[in-house]
Amino acid sequence: MNLDRLLKKVEKPARYIGGEVNSVLKDPKDVAVRFAFAFPDIYEIGMSYMGMQILYNILNSHEDIFCERVFAPANDMEEAMRKEGFPLFSLETKTPLADFDIIGFTLQYEMSFTTILNMLDLAGIPAKRADRLKSGRKWPLIVAGGPCAFAPEPLADFFDLFMVGDGEKLLPAICRLREENPDDRSEYLKLACKLPGVYIPEFYRPSYKEDGTVKEVKKLYSGAPDRVVRCFEKDIESLPFPEKPIVPFIETVHDRAVVETFRGCTRGCRFCQAGMIYRPVRERSPETILRYARKQLESTGHEELSLLSLSTSDYSQFEPLVTELQEYCAGKDISLSLPSLRLDSFSFKVLNEIQKTRKSGLTFAPEAGTQRLRDRINKNITEDDIFNSVEQAIRLGWKKIKLYFMIGLPGETEEDLDGIVDIARRIVDINYMVNGRAGGRFSVNVSVSNFVPKPHTPFEWEPQDTYDDFIEKHNYLRERLKKLKNVSFAYHDSPVSVIEAVIARGDRRVGALIYDAWQNGCKFDGWSEYFDMEKWEKAFVSSGVDKAFYAERRRNYNEILPWDIIDTGVSKIYLMTEDQLTVTTGDCRDACNSCGIIKYTDCPMMGCNAGEENQICRDM
Amino acid sequence: MPRYVITFSKKGFIKYTSHLDMIRLFKRAFNRSGIFLEYSEGFNPHPKMSFAQPLSLGYTASGELLEFDTKDVFDAGEIKIKMNSNMPGDIRILDCVQIEKDKKSLAAKCCAAEYRIIIPYCGELPDTVEKDFLAQDNIPVMKKAGKRKEEKEIDIRKMIRSFNITAKNNNIILSTILDAGSNSNLSPELLIRSFLDFAGIEADREDIEVHRSQIFM
Numbered sequence: 001m002n003l004d005r006l007l008k009k010v011e012k013p014a015r016y017i018g019g020e021v022n023s024v025l026k027d028p029k030d031v032a033v034r035f036a037f038a039f040p041d042i043y044e045i046g047m048s049y050m051g052m053q054i055l056y057n058i059l060n061s062h063e064d065i066f067c068e069r070v071f072a073p074a075n076d077m078e079e080a081m082r083k084e085g086f087p088l089f090s091l092e093t094k095t096p097l098a099d100f101d102i103i104g105f106t107l108q109y110e111m112s113f114t115t116i117l118n119m120l121d122l123a124g125i126p127a128k129r130a131d132r133l134k135s136g137r138k139w140p141l142i143v144a145g146g147p148c149a150f151a152p153e154p155l156a157d158f159f160d161l162f163m164v165g166d167g168e169k170l171l172p173a174i175c176r177l178r179e180e181n182p183d184d185r186s187e188y189l190k191l192a193c194k195l196p197g198v199y200i201p202e203f204y205r206p207s208y209k210e211d212g213t214v215k216e217v218k219k220l221y222s223g224a225p226d227r228v229v230r231c232f233e234k235d236i237e238s239l240p241f242p243e244k245p246i247v248p249f250i251e252t253v254h255d256r257a258v259v260e261t262f263r264g265c266t267r268g269c270r271f272c273q274a275g276m277i278y279r280p281v282r283e284r285s286p287e288t289i290l291r292y293a294r295k296q297l298e299s300t301g302h303e304e305l306s307l308l309s310l311s312t313s314d315y316s317q318f319e320p321l322v323t324e325l326q327e328y329c330a331g332k333d334i335s336l337s338l339p340s341l342r343l344d345s346f347s348f349k350v351l352n353e354i355q356k357t358r359k360s361g362l363t364f365a366p367e368a369g370t371q372r373l374r375d376r377i378n379k380n381i382t383e384d385d386i387f388n389s390v391e392q393a394i395r396l397g398w399k400k401i402k403l404y405f406m407i408g409l410p411g412e413t414e415e416d417l418d419g420i421v422d423i424a425r426r427i428v429d430i431n432y433m434v435n436g437r438a439g440g441r442f443s444v445n446v447s448v449s450n451f452v453p454k455p456h457t458p459f460e461w462e463p464q465d466t467y468d469d470f471i472e473k474h475n476y477l478r479e480r481l482k483k484l485k486n487v488s489f490a491y492h493d494s495p496v497s498v499i500e501a502v503i504a505r506g507d508r509r510v511g512a513l514i515y516d517a518w519q520n521g522c523k524f525d526g527w528s529e530y531f532d533m534e535k536w537e538k539a540f541v542s543s544g545v546d547k548a549f550y551a552e553r554r555r556n557y558n559e560i561l562p563w564d565i566i567d568t569g570v571s572k573i574y575l576m577t578e579d580q581l582t583v584t585t586g587d588c589r590d591a592c593n594s595c596g597i598i599k600y601t602d603c604p605m606m607g608c609n610a611g612e613e614n615q616i617c618r619d620m
Numbered sequence: 621m622p623r624y625v626i627t628f629s630k631k632g633f634i635k636y637t638s639h640l641d642m643i644r645l646f647k648r649a650f651n652r653s654g655i656f657l658e659y660s661e662g663f664n665p666h667p668k669m670s671f672a673q674p675l676s677l678g679y680t681a682s683g684e685l686l687e688f689d690t691k692d693v694f695d696a697g698e699i700k701i702k703m704n705s706n707m708p709g710d711i712r713i714l715d716c717v718q719i720e721k722d723k724k725s726l727a728a729k730c731c732a733a734e735y736r737i738i739i740p741y742c743g744e745l746p747d748t749v750e751k752d753f754l755a756q757d758n759i760p761v762m763k764k765a766g767k768r769k770e771e772k773e774i775d776i777r778k779m780i781r782s783f784n785i786t787a788k789n790n791n792i793i794l795s796t797i798l799d800a801g802s803n804s805n806l807s808p809e810l811l812i813r814s815f816l817d818f819a820g821i822e823a824d825r826e827d828i829e830v831h832r833s834q835i836f837m
Contacts, residue, residue: 007636008678008826014641017633019708021648247648249637301648301706333659 003094006086010077014249015043018091021247022299024060024067025092032064032179036090036100036140040115041524043071047246048254050308051106051146055171057242065175068092068100072115072524073122081122088123097123100140101178104171105159107148110503111496111526113155114518120158127158127515129202141178141188145171149199150230150277151455151563154506154514156201161189164566165197165231166263168239174198193224197231200224204565206508212549214507214560227567232601236263236282243295247302256304256337257296259289261321265310266588266605268595269367270378270578271409273454274310277568279595280603281314281588286321293325297334305329306337313342316608322350343389352396361400361445362393368409369419375584376411383423390427394434394442401427401444407473408451408465411582417473420446421480424487431486444487448477450497454504455563456570458578461555464501466548470494495533496525501551507562510550512543571596621658623689623721624696626703629682630675632710639674645711646686653702658689672726672835673733673800676807683734683834687719687726726837732781733800734834735808740827741792745819750785753818761810776814779806792821800835 007013019025028034037056039046046052052069059067068090073081081088087096097103103125105116117127125139126132132139144155145163152162163170173195181188193200203224209215219226233239241260248255264281265274284292293305305325307315315321322338329336336354341347343362351362366386368374374381390401405420424444431442450470453459465473474491481489503510516539517525524530540547555561557576574595578585585593589609597603637645647667650657657667672685700716707713722729746752753759758775765772779799786793794815798806808830816823 005824005826007633013636013677014638017636019633019710021652021706021708249634249641249645251640251644297651299652301651303647303651333656 003086003089006077006080006084009080011074012043012250015071016073016077016091017249018069018094020249021301022244023069023092023246024056026060026066028066028093028095030064031066033066033102033175034095034100035059035065035067035175036070036097036103037067038070038097038103038105038116038119039072040105040112040119041072041526042074043248044250044252046071047248047252049106049108050258050260051167053242053245054240054260055167056246057244058168058240059172059175061240062172062175064179065172066092068095070097070103070119072119078118078122088119098125098140101182102141102143102175105142105144105146107144107146107152107155109526110148110154110500111531113148113503113514114522114525116155117158117515117518118523121518127518129157129160138183138185141185143174147273147277148504150273150566150568151504151506152199152201152566153206153508153562154503154510156508157511157515159201160185161192162199162201163197163231164199164228166233166236166239167231168233170195170197170231190221190223193221195231196229199228199565201508206562208507208509212546213556214562216560217565227565229567229600230277230569232569234282234601236260237284237288241284241288241292243292244299245296247300254306255302256306257293257300257302258306258308259292259296260284260308261289261312261315262309264605266314267311267380268378268578268585268588268593270376270458271367271406271451271454273457276456276458276570276575276595278310279568279570279597280601281605283316283604286317286324289321290324290328294328297332303333304335304337306339310340311342312338312340313344313347319346322346326350326353343385343393348389348392348396361402362390362398363402363404364389365404366423367404367406368412369405369416369421369423372582373409373412373416373419376582377409378578378581378584380584380587386423387426387430391430391434394431399440399442403427403444403446405446405448406451407448407477408470410451410459410462410579414476417476418480420448420477421484424481425484428484428486442486444484446477446481446487446489448474448489448491450492450494452497452501452504455561456566456568456575458575460505460561460563460575461557461559461579463554464498464551466552467494467498470497493528493531495536496528496531498547498551499525499536502545502547505550505562506545509543510545513539513545516543569595569597569600571599621689621691622693622718623687624694624699624716624718625726626686626688626699626713627715628684628686629680629712629714630684630710631680631682634708634710635678635680638677639671642671642675643669645708649703649706650688652706653699655694655699655702656691658691670725670727672730675832676809676830679830679832681832682714683832685726685730685835728802729837730835731799731801731803732797732836733832734795734797734836736831736833737794737796737808737812738829738831739792739794739812739816739821739823740790741787741821741823742790743821745785745787745792745821749819750783753815754780754783756818759814759818761814763810776806776810779804780811797836 056067059065070090120127141160143161145167149162149164189200192198203221205218207215262283264278367379427444453462520535522535588605592606659665669688696716696718700713703713759777760773762771763774781797783796
């Protein structure tokens, strides 16, 4: 059975052909290590992820390492492959995955985990590590990195190795080590666990108390670290970044040149995992950003440029950078897209220019409906901020306002739900005020997601609302919002949020739940058309995993948490203090908040906006 | 603002890119080559660039035509060299010529296309099959047409301009010239289905290869 025949039967066959401009082709015979970078979703999603482009570029810059890509095949392709016994293959050389030295999955989202197991199975590789070891044959090392590697226990039974933190140097290092120890797996793992940020699950054995919480984690190899400290790259300015990113043939979600301006965030929103695990903020210089932008645009022919970070306008030289980028793009018919802007007067000036002809809509993320709750979650945005910006936007001609909120946040009451309705109502009123009673074409879109407590955040101990709570709150909001003219309401699927919470804060036993769910046919759980709660419910029963224990239980501050094995650099004391605060904590740039990160690395942001006298760091 | 026409070939896995993918691919290749295209006016400006005929997904080709207007004047040979160095290897620019501007687009001018269709077949075909197929007064096939995509019977006989069959290495090769233009257009897919039925050949569509070798003005 050849690939050509398969490709004639499926939709969008170009997902599987490789050979895109700037993709890399090497002769496998000339390299020492073959690495398959696996993204557990379809091509269009995976190719929009910059992290893959960064690491692909770095690995392939090493002459003796060949990094290829593989994505989850869509349903029709999977069916055709299974029917013909055609194993999952890499895009570059169409090599079956089982022939690689290392397969590295990126863990972006808990709901992609069943897809990982499915991809291994499609490759003919036993998903469980124990089954691979038992089989007696040599399999590729199955490794992972990405945000979910910060809480790796639910996947501990499947992977050989996890990489936690910045991967630019760590990933080539684990490949090198493989080159030096191609055959002796256990020796390899013993050496690998000495690398910063490497967690080898088989070197640790957790045991549990009668109440189900973790009793202790026993180390099975004395050379393994007691806690795995995340890998830090102090200076991202000097790290390589793609100058020639791959240009997909088919349209992907984000089909554009992208330059990362900085890593980390100083705002400290208490629900946000990215804001905690990527500290401290490390920036690239404007010159470097401009250089990468130019090179990428020249090497790809893209007609859109975007900046990547957790909060675009927090870049310390945002105004000069954007002014220069705008000038460059205007001369070349390139559109500049700036996500997650804070709406001050400069941003409005910029937005007004770049959205001159088509004002696509403005998005605000107040996250909570009242000041009290916004203070509790440390979302430092006031009602005045929102309404002033909205008024300015409407005056400048925007006709569509999108609002993001979360429900189920710790400390939420009915008042906070009413607050959401109130904000929507007041925005409609502002439009009447500006554009008269007729108001013209205008819409407010209220989008609500369900709060999922995440590991390594101040809310890691907090219970999640039950499924019924979420439904009730959705109904409450819908009833009230539908009475408002020009307001639409959208919300996330609640069962998905519950599963996400169970897995996000799961221990090693949750692996059985994921495995059983996959056996029941679950995959692409992040896609609403594939998510099937019934299959998950069956998996809860067969695996004995108790939903409420993981999702709805308030954890004790002195409980051993399954992800305590990973040290992000942010201290527990800081997280606990933040969890209990009902008032806001300032931005790290105004004064250091003593999160603990400076124990491991320098923080360039520490009180950088304050005068000298305030720059002294509070004691940890 | 001169106008040029490129002739190009498409082979290998890149045949699985669609017409829309090809538009994007050429646009970006022009950008990478520093050949900036003229844009149309209006609310949604788009580059002045168009293919003579869309090529179906899955077909290879060796005589595809693309016309475009550039902002600056280039030597046609230089365009060919620049574009070839910025194209994936399986797309090759075979020729580039500057043409006089004409109100009629390439798409409006083209009328027919030559195809080579390779069908795996180990059996014996009667010698007369080619003549018999063409001797039919009309060749009715069902075609999905109109907004509602309803099946409608059409006669494709008069849209077949030439048709011959050779057999080679367990394959039958159909070489044919079909109407391909805005007035009359015949998709090779319809011809394939009707010929297979006529000759009593059973072949899976995914085993058949279609190559477009030339487009006629």
